[in-house]
Amino acid sequence: MAAALRSRNSFFDVQNHVLKRKEIRIIFISLAVSVLLTAVKFLAWVTTHSVAILSDALESIINVVAGAFALYSVWLTSRPRDENHPYGHGKVEFFSIGFEGAMISVAGCLILYKAIQYFIFPHALQRIGTGIFWVGSTGVVNLLLGLFLIRSGKALPSITIGGNGQHILTDAWSSFALIIALLVIRFTGWHWVDPLASVILAVLILRKGYKLIRRAVSGLMDETDRQMMDEVIAVLSANRRRQWIDIHNMRIQQYGNNYHIDCHLTLPYYYDLNQAHQELKAVAALIDKHFPQSETEFFIHSDPCVPACCRHCILEECPVRSFPFENRITWTRENLLPDHKHSPC
Numbered sequence: 596m597a598a599a600l601r602s603r604n605s606f607f608d609v610q611n612h613v614l615k616r617k618e619i620r621i622i623f624i625s626l627a628v629s630v631l632l633t634a635v636k637f638l639a640w641v642t643t644h645s646v647a648i649l650s651d652a653l654e655s656i657i658n659v660v661a662g663a664f665a666l667y668s669v670w671l672t673s674r675p676r677d678e679n680h681p682y683g684h685g686k687v688e689f690f691s692i693g694f695e696g697a698m699i700s701v702a703g704c705l706i707l708y709k710a711i712q713y714f715i716f717p718h719a720l721q722r723i724g725t726g727i728f729w730v731g732s733t734g735v736v737n738l739l740l741g742l743f744l745i746r747s748g749k750a751l752p753s754i755t756i757g758g759n760g761q762h763i764l765t766d767a768w769s770s771f772a773l774i775i776a777l778l779v780i781r782f783t784g785w786h787w788v789d790p791l792a793s794v795i796l797a798v799l800i801l802r803k804g805y806k807l808i809r810r811a812v813s814g815l816m817d818e819t820d821r822q823m824m825d826e827v828i829a830v831l832s833a834n835r836r837r838q839w840i841d842i843h844n845m846r847i848q849q850y851g852n853n854y855h856i857d858c859h860l861t862l863p864y865y866y867d868l869n870q871a872h873q874e875l876k877a878v879a880a881l882i883d884k885h886f887p888q889s890e891t892e893f894f895i896h897s898d899p900c901v902p903a904c905c906r907h908c909i910l911e912e913c914p915v916r917s918f919p920f921e922n923r924i925t926w927t928r929e930n931l932l933p934d935h936k937h938s939p940c
Contacts, residue, residue, distance in 0.1 A: 618669045621744065626662035627636040627760060630899055634706050634734045639733075642727035646713040646774050647792040650706040651730065654766060654800055657702045659760065661695035665755050672755075686850055689814035690754045696807025697760060701802035708791035720785045720789060723781040729772055733769030737763050746867055751855050754814075758807065765803055769796055824928055827856070831878070832926045838862060838874060838911045840900050842926065844934040856882065863935055864899035865915060889897045904936065 608809025639645075668691035675784035720726075741764030776792035779785060824847055831842065845858040862871055879893040884900060900908065902917035907924045924930065924937050 612682050615669065616748050617747075618751060618756060619666065621747050621756055622662065622666045622669055622759070625740060625744060625763070626659065626666060628736065629655060629658040629662050629763070633734060635729055635733050639726045639729035642722050642729070643720050643777075644718065645720050645723075645726060645777065646709055647776055647789050647791050647796065648726055648730060649709060650793045650796050651733075651770060651773055652768075653702050653706055654699070654769070654796075655700045655733075657695070658763060658766060660698055661691075662759065664694050665691050665759050667691075669753070669755055673812065675891075680930070682758060686815065688753075689811045690753050692758045692807050692814070693811030695758065695809060696804045696809075698804075699762070699800055699807065700804035703797045704802055706793055706800065710790040710797060713790035713793070714787070717786060717790070719786055727777050730770050730777070731774050734774065737767035737770065739820055741765075741767055746829065749762050760801070762807070765799070769799065772796070784924070794856060817846075819932075820847060820849065821928070823847055823849070823854070826885075826932075827882060828928065828931060830881055834873070835926070836877065838866075839878075840908050841880075841924070841937040842909070842931055843936055844896075845931045853892070854886070855892045855894070857896075858893045858931070859896045859898050859934075861898045861900055861904065862913075863910065863913065866903075868873050895897040901936070907937065 633655035635650060636648065636655050640648045640652050641871060668687045671687050718778075741760050741762075744760025744763060745754050746760075748754070748760055773792060773796065777786050780788050824845070826849065831839075839865070840861040842861070843859050848855040858873065858878075862874055866874070874891075875895045875897060879891070882891050882893070887909075905913075905916050905918040906921040908916070908920065909923055920940070931938050
């Protein structure tokens with residue numbers, strides 16, 4: 596018997612729509628601030644002719660482009676499921692993260708190229724004090740914006756907002772590091788520090804781009820989210836019923852901030868259809884309660900127990916026990932992921 600259990604009612608659809616509107620509003624604010632800060636950074640570059648400031652400004656352009664794509668992806672994920680997208684549109688958020696990572700990597704390469712040019716053809720900087728002021732101002736704003744986005748991404752939850760916040764927060768640290776380099780140049784006259792700082796910034800940007808691309812590929816390939824898996828197992832273990840002999844063949848897929856979970860639940864073989872259905876609903880209800888802000892869809896297959904399961908079955912009042920109880924098996928990733936009953940079944 597296989598049972599497909601939807602874990603939200605029409606009330607969730609309304610709640611999900613409200614959350615998506617909040618996401619769109621937050622991303623729009625982030626995009627508007629990024630446009631303003633990009634203009635300020637280019638003003639600082641025109642004032643100082645610093646390649647390091649130009650590098651920071653180029654990265655900010657990526658913030659704007661990535662923010663626009665993120666806004667589109669959040670809008671798309673707010674659309675309901677349809678015949679062509681039975682699991683919804685949440686996967687586009689991983690495309691958004693991957694696109695942002697790719698754009699960041701391109702910016703890193705351009706910055707590295709420009710820094711090498713300045714090593715070959717060096718020139719003196721101008722009005723460094725003004726540049727420090729402008730860069731410092733953008734750094735402070737990005738710091739506050741990044742912290743706000745990360746907190747909002749966790750509260751909603753939204754991987755797009757959280758990823759955008761991590762990106763902007765890294766941009767803030769880059770600006771503060773750039774200020775240190777500009778101070779060194781101002782007080783020592785070592786203008787070669789400018790392209791050197793740009794090279795370091797480019798390497799950090801490329802590293803950040805790789806991490807975002809890696810996360811996007813992980814989500815699109817449905818790589819096992821170990822943290823999520825452990826959290827689900829912990830909830831099931833803490834509320835384990837005696838008739839739940841084992842759970843195995845568990846799979847978790849993420850679609851934006853929604854989840855799809857497949858698993859097999861071993862139950863006493865003499866349970867009728869209604870009893871088995873009630874147990875499947877109980878499993879889904881536990882996860883629903885633990886993740887109230889996410890839609891979790893369950894596809895649960897019920898398996899009948901076999902005599903060998905008696906050795907670790909904790910259902911004391913079982914009328915058909917074939918072997919005495921020996922030990923209770925603790926649920927872990929190692930025995931819930933494989934597609935077979937727990938040993939010695």
